[in-house]
Structures are given as structure tokens and as C-alpha cells.
Amino acid sequence: MSTVGKTNPAAELKEIKAQVEIQAQKLETNKAIVRRAHDEVWSKGNMAAIDELYAPDYIAHWVAGGDTELDEFKEIIINGRTAFPDMKEEILHIVAEGDLVVTHFINSGTFTSELDGFPPTGKWGANPEMAVHRIEDGKIAEQWTVADRLNMFNQIGIELPTVDKTSSD
Secondary structure (H helix, E strand, O other): OOOOOOOOHHHHHHHHHHHHHHHHHHHHHHHHHHHHHHHHHHHOOOOHHHHHHEEEEEEEEEOOOOEEEHHHHHHHHHHHHHHOOOOEEEEEEEEEEOOEEEEEEEEEEEOOOOEOOEOOOOOEEEEEEEEEEEEEOOEEEEEEEEEOHHHHHHHHOOOOOOOOOOOOO
């Protein structure tokens, strides 16, 4: 009896299940990489973990504009952790699809040292943020972050200059 043109539904189903399991494992691995970045890098300040977790050609895109390469990104972390030494990032939601991992998290800490020209206030604040991370070859290669900085500034007592919209200049 010839098997040409005939399919084996049980074998096909087994192959589909195997492929689904491989994809699910990849998604869980990608989520673990991002969880570790939130925990090790941001919450604990483990700078050595950056080279393990982020690609050498990593780029961060910020909602306020501009892009940051890896060396600048390291400086942002150092400056942020210096200004907020008790900084913690708590992931509220994490979702993965394909090579993307999205996190919704709370970034919190006490403002105890100068940051970007603003003097410390000693006040604690918590800031909701969302980030999309693109994973490539087991590392974070690209990231898009949205954060409500005005909310955080208000909580930690930073007063921003106001713009006089009534001026005819």
C-alpha cells in the first residue's frame, strides 16, 4: 500500500505541539531576560549584568524623544541609581509575542542626590512605566519606554518652570 499523498494526522499534531512548545519556551526565556534586567540592573544596580542582558548595539528610544546607545544607557542607570539609591522596579504585567516583551511596571525610590541639575528633596515617589523590549540572540537589542515623568516630579517635589502662554512674544 502506497503512502504517497497520504497524511498522518497524529504525527502532524505531534509536530505542531512540539513547535508550539518550542515557541512557548522561547517566550518564557525572553520574559526571564527582561525580568532579570528590571531586577538586577534597575532594582539592584548590578552594572555587570548589563553586558550579559543587553546587546552591544543596544538602542533605547524614549517617549520624550531621542535615542540612547548602550554607553549612554549605562550612564542613565548610574545617575538614576545615584539619585534614587533605593530604586526598585516592580513588574505588574509582562507579555511576550515573537521577539517582543512588554512590561508594565512601577519604578519607585527616594530622591536623595542631585539629578539633571535638580537638588534632592528626600521625597519618595512611584512612577508607572511601560516598555517594549526587542530580544535578539538572547539579549535586549532595542527598547521603547513610556514614563510619566511629570507625575514623578510632582511626587518627589521637583517644581518645573511654567510657561506663560499669555505673553505675546
